[in-house]
Amino acid sequence: MKRTLGVCYYPEHWPETQWAEDAARMADIGLTWVRVGEFAWSRMEPEPGRMEWDWLDRAIGTLGAAGLKVVLGTPTATPPRWMLARHPDMLAVDVHGRTRGFGSRRHYCFSHDGYNAESARIVTLLAERYGRSPHVAAWQTDNEYACHDTVLSYSDAARRAFRDWLAQRYQSPEALNRAWGNVFWSMDYASFDEIDLPNLTVTEANPAHWMDFRRFSSDQVARFNRVQTDIIRRHSDAPIAHNYMGRITDFDHFAVGADLDIASWDAYPLGFLSDRLEAPAEHKRRFARQGDPDFQAFHHDLYRAVGRGRWWIMEQQPGPVNWAPHNPDPLPGMARLWAWEAFAHGAEAVCYFRWRQAPFAQEQMHAGLLRPDSAPAPAFHEAAQVAGELAGMDDVEPAAAPVALVFDYASAWAWATQPQGRDFDYFRLVFHLYKGLRRLGLNIDIIRPDTADLSPWRMVLAPGTATLSKPFLAALETYKGVSLIGPRSNSKTETLAIPVPLPPNLPGLACTVARVESLPPDLPVPLTGGGAFTFWREKCEAADVAETTADGWPALIGTGGMRYLAGWPDDAALDRMLSDLCGRAGIPVEPLPEGLRRRDTATTRFWFNYNPEPVTFAGRTLPAAGVLWEPLEP
Amino acid sequence: MKRTLGVCYYPEHWPETQWAEDAARMADIGLTWVRVGEFAWSRMEPEPGRMEWDWLDRAIGTLGAAGLKVVLGTPTATPPRWMLARHPDMLAVDVHGRTRGFGSRRHYCFSHDGYNAESARIVTLLAERYGRSPHVAAWQTDNEYACHDTVLSYSDAARRAFRDWLAQRYQSPEALNRAWGNVFWSMDYASFDEIDLPNLTVTEANPAHWMDFRRFSSDQVARFNRVQTDIIRRHSDAPIAHNYMGRITDFDHFAVGADLDIASWDAYPLGFLSDRLEAPAEHKRRFARQGDPDFQAFHHDLYRAVGRGRWWIMEQQPGPVNWAPHNPDPLPGMARLWAWEAFAHGAEAVCYFRWRQAPFAQEQMHAGLLRPDSAPAPAFHEAAQVAGELAGMDDVEPAAAPVALVFDYASAWAWATQPQGRDFDYFRLVFHLYKGLRRLGLNIDIIRPDTADLSPWRMVLAPGTATLSKPFLAALETYKGVSLIGPRSNSKTETLAIPVPLPPNLPGLACTVARVESLPPDLPVPLTGGGAFTFWREKCEAADVAETTADGWPALIGTGGMRYLAGWPDDAALDRMLSDLCGRAGIPVEPLPEGLRRRDTATTRFWFNYNPEPVTFAGRTLPAAGVLWEPLEP
Amino acid sequence: MKRTLGVCYYPEHWPETQWAEDAARMADIGLTWVRVGEFAWSRMEPEPGRMEWDWLDRAIGTLGAAGLKVVLGTPTATPPRWMLARHPDMLAVDVHGRTRGFGSRRHYCFSHDGYNAESARIVTLLAERYGRSPHVAAWQTDNEYACHDTVLSYSDAARRAFRDWLAQRYQSPEALNRAWGNVFWSMDYASFDEIDLPNLTVTEANPAHWMDFRRFSSDQVARFNRVQTDIIRRHSDAPIAHNYMGRITDFDHFAVGADLDIASWDAYPLGFLSDRLEAPAEHKRRFARQGDPDFQAFHHDLYRAVGRGRWWIMEQQPGPVNWAPHNPDPLPGMARLWAWEAFAHGAEAVCYFRWRQAPFAQEQMHAGLLRPDSAPAPAFHEAAQVAGELAGMDDVEPAAAPVALVFDYASAWAWATQPQGRDFDYFRLVFHLYKGLRRLGLNIDIIRPDTADLSPWRMVLAPGTATLSKPFLAALETYKGVSLIGPRSNSKTETLAIPVPLPPNLPGLACTVARVESLPPDLPVPLTGGGAFTFWREKCEAADVAETTADGWPALIGTGGMRYLAGWPDDAALDRMLSDLCGRAGIPVEPLPEGLRRRDTATTRFWFNYNPEPVTFAGRTLPAAGVLWEPLEP
Ligand SMILES: [Zn+2]
Ligand SMILES: [Zn+2]
Ligand SMILES: [Zn+2]
Known part of the structure; x- marks a missing residue:
């Protein structure tokens, strides 16, 4: 497979006289792809029903004439202002009950039928017009689903749709009451129409209530996206992508990904380090201009799974961004390093965001490959360098990874609903183990939670998976490699109850979690082998104990291929355990220096x-x- | 008096087939009491007016047959969902103006007349049916009044009731304007119907406005509770309790307690340490699995006063809870220690919460004596051990305490309304002095603010009492022991104004607080005798000074029996002062090591x-x- | 000019029998001025249209008879409760959409036409009655505009007025769309009536939208104030003041000041140190009882500019206040020092707030010159001492300052809208440079951003001025002195876009800001000359570089009279640079010890x-x- 570069471009932001020169410069530095259109609804349809395609025809034509391939975005993340006159109740409502107004983007509720129809309408028009364009070589649906906390909406539309969804799922209020345990505080419902959204209750709502609301909300995103992909496929053979955002777990990316041909993500290493990474201050300081050494790799591996092997970076940070608490300038070379790292993980394309820094509106402080005055910014030269290097490289062949790590969105919802301790976060836990594997120099595959065949890997990890799926459990039963399950894995039913018999209920492993405790960061539980559990530990009854805590409880259970980990290991404990398990699995490791x-x-x-x-x-x-x-x- | 153990049990959560075995195991380990019913309204009355008592009859019968005594709870903390159709406006409103919805518990406004009537109706039905049951040996009203910040409601019902309450209290708007000082910012009212609740004003509302709203809100709780106790007493001779929560000061526990036979409280030592105790990080770390060494004792002594000698623990933490920021497992032995400490302070009964951990709904991560799979959890054995030890012990005789410490809910409202410095909190101040007394090995009685006879004690402390009551002041005047008053005591009128002549106006003590200052934690005021004032100090004009600050102001005023303390002493100053005063009062002390x-x-x-x-x-x-x-x- | 002292007095708070004695004591200690009336609307007009002037006639008469001059305040900051019955929609709405209710003060929206008319009505009545009073020697409009975050209102009245304001400014929606760059996210408007206020958008609104809303909101304040000054001038020859608050930047003080004769401000050095100053904990601890050594001076110099030379302190802190997180007692002597410092900066009058501490309502813990029991508080004696000292002093003659520092409210709005880094605040930056100048012992003039003649000063600084005005740029072009511009100066258009050609576009300076970065506090950029940039640095292309960063970028650009500063210097860098520039400008400096x-x-x-x-x-x-x-x- 040939690796390619691209860029995000907004012809509607610039005088038409500038387009041809822009296109020529893109081609000149070796770019292949140009993404356009995803925020341009007000220019495609300035008034309801009055379409203006000419400018977009000419823009795509100009880019195509320069030899560039177009990724065409559906503009549904930015419905124009006139849409609100047609659908005044289409806006989402936040957890405090406030309507989220017009004036930025993503101002719609996924459950609003009227807006779903408008979305289908514009996508149909777009697909009809450009589905056979020789220059449109890929599609993007909407933009960054979930960004700005837009999955969970507490609107009337969401309430109605949630009731329908529950009725479908449970068929009777009695069944729902049983499944949720509504007897607990006299929370029984006599009808689905009595069920409200779980926000603004006096104290926490039933976790089953939240869990179902989160499942429902994720389903609504997948439903919204599927309408678009179905329409596009009727008019175009080009592959369809969506651009996911970093560390977003509010909807199931695998479920949306099932309707896509390509998964892509928007990689902002410095912004993410600054605004969405738990790390000591010294770590954040040290990597402020480079990004966390594993955060990008994790997402690369995740989206390779979501895209079933096909994945891109749709937006690559080229310089300082505008939205993090602090926005440093990347170290010279990072715009090149990030691209190469993506390619090493199997990316088909890396598109920088954006071509030219816009001097106006919300992202005016977001760098591009060009400055607002069209002079090259540093990443312009780095992109050109990567393009040159790519030209001299063979095509990619993917490598097998010896290790697989489960990532499960439902577990993120489970532990967000019921962390039990302030520091327990699903992404944080999985990423912590991922970092441990990376420090040993390993290639890692991230896998779906319902993976039914584990034979490709010598080692499989499933930390914190709230409910292990039937296929995965069946696969575990016959697995010949080394598996590391836990902490907290398989400890919940799908409706967020504790299963009886007690967890983890692993095939062939005599282990019962008798008790759990969440711990403040300054109260580690030392392990006899070195290191400690932090944040979380479990007290297990177990037959076969590989390692214990200093206070005498099993820490690692199982001495054969299957292991259960009874706590959240710190770095020292993690490195030791992973090295040992890799040894048993026959995986050679090479511990790497920091960074x-x-x-x-x-x-x-x-x-x-x-x-x-x-x-x-x-x-x-x-x-x-x-x-x-x-x-x-x- | 015989000391007893008990447990909280929810027959409605479990198959009926399990009840008899549960009852037998309870009896087997020596439990006496079982609390039931307090959240079961939706099972008692699944539809408005359709009562289902059979299951509860059988549950009580089964427990009684095993020799257990039942505490029957009124279910008014959890009105069923159908109640909202009858009374859509019964929900409380939070300080931001948001209605607090259905889906957890305590979803009612104390001022809503319709809900008050529903509460009277269900309690009447319950009392009629079980008032003469041979097995129902005690009652509990509602559950944990005030928990989840439910005393102050900003609903329309509350607004109407507050206006009526003000009209009763002041008779004319002119009188209210004068009492509140409404001339200050042209805040005068021409009619009681012009008065809104004090939330959402542009800057702080008049503190008198807040103070009266807090008084009113506390009265509404007492009124709500009294309706229930009046009904129960018409049908039953069994004693009535309510289960108070730890460190709750939003309503006057003495006022509610006046209508009870027994005060009880819900003791969660680890949860309270984690979520409602000001303490250095090292203290919290050290006692994370044991709880603060004085927090339980303080509440024991408080509820002994609230219950006029009769008090219980209605809910005793048996293992990790689910609601604090971090939820560690108690150190082995603590479930026993906590029970014994309660008995040493005079508890009649200690009931563990709960029998079996529920695997579903909000508290599924809250431990019980049994695990969800019915296997014994550690506290099961510790409870059995306590029962065994109790069996071999003589009955309790209460001991006299040499020291009394005033606790006054109105002062908590005064300083919450007007802390004047970020760190000034009434509970914190009183508890700080309580800890000082405990470090000296003393028995302490907590007393009401209107205590009229101080002769039982050799020393009396009244720190931070905003308004000293007439009876207390009269008692002070003839008191022969040592009294320590201040800081900030008697510095406000009942409507939260500064009295003139200036505070503290103590009988026989020449002392005027000329000025006060609140201080950041890093700005202590050293005392000549050692230690310092922190957070708060007063500059007094005084005739008779026992001790001064390093900057020359009186720190401890009075050299006879009555002393005024002109600041918030740190531990070193407090220990020194208390030792000295105990010596003068003839109270032997024994300074104890940490913990x-x-x-x-x-x-x-x-x-x-x-x-x-x-x-x-x-x-x-x-x-x-x-x-x-x-x-x-x- | 003769320097004078005064005090704020509320005759309506005290029995009339006390007025004469109060007046006599004021005169006795040498006070000249008494401010009255500014919160007394409910006593002037207890019911709509029923005026009660008698008491105020007598109060003013009593004060005048004692030889005191009266500053009469318009009472529009405290509309009485009955006003809400006439104008239910006059209340402001906060950024969360909550109506800001009655019960404190400043409960009105500047855009409400009905309330504007009421304001004109009461001011007319007041001016008619007292405009020729021999005792009313000055006026104050309203009280502390903007205090309690009252400039930005999100009410319907504000929305309507904002649309009108935009229509006036842009004439067509197309022009507005272009100016704001609404194409960016399909945010185009087809009509001014489609434009909402910028709060509660899904993610940040267009910064141009915010910037115009801030400009509009500032204009509304000036409009409101101008109605009052126009009315007063029709009936009185006495000068008109308004009392501004410390570190308030939500409206343009120069614009309001243009309609005043005298600028005044309310100086609360300890409260401001505690609640609105960024400073290390040790600095706050050290100066907790004295206030920051430069905060007052900055405002003195600012209001000297706002008042075009005529300025007062209308409220001077006399002891502890009631509103900061901590409220220590000033060090003995500070009430004198603060007054003398004001006089040294050119104040005509210093009025202490307040005469007697009110024992009731919101400010009962705010000290006065007298205690609530009428005994002198410490500041009483210090005020008397200042009065005595003043009597022996010559009249003031103002001094020329060698340095001018630009202060621009629009820049505060620009960087509040778009800080780009968490620590970037306009006031903080300007004040940081001001402190550097003060440490060198300099007299400083603060100047308007549109100052057209810079010849009075040897050095001029314009840090962070978002848009340099045409007159200022023209003045710079011919300026013979030393100028220091930047960081971030001239980097935005008036609608908050980035200008192309890129900033700073300074006349005669070859310098282009190619890139900016905001930095966390622990990531300084060292300078070759010593010290570092913190929080912010710019990477410039420049011909003429005076100093560089350790990583090789220009830090100080220009070697002639005009310099551009490419970052936020720390103290060490700032002191070094300012000393050097003063040397070049021929300004002698004397570095002063701390404090x-x-x-x-x-x-x-x-x-x-x-x-x-x-x-x-x-x-x-x-x-x-x-x-x-x-x-x-x-
Ligand atoms: Zn993006
Ligand atoms: Zn409880
Ligand atoms: Zn003021």
């Missing part, structure tokens, strides 16, 4: 130096922000 | 080790979580 | 010791809170 990471394709070993200074390791020296590749021994 | 506490009954000295390691003191060694008792010299 | 400050009038050098201990410097020793003056060499 240095590696990733193999089938033929090539890539090295990435996230440190702000050079690093020397095993005879190689990489400069700050350096990338190195070397052929793998065959 | 070790003692409490005497008439015949026995109890020792409690709250430390996570053994402690040796004066020849005794107690293990971690250890309890020791020894006969008192007669 | 010691100086200010010259034309004839006298004043020294102020803000330290809590004595300081010795260049042969002078000042006690804690000490003031020293010495003749300047002619």
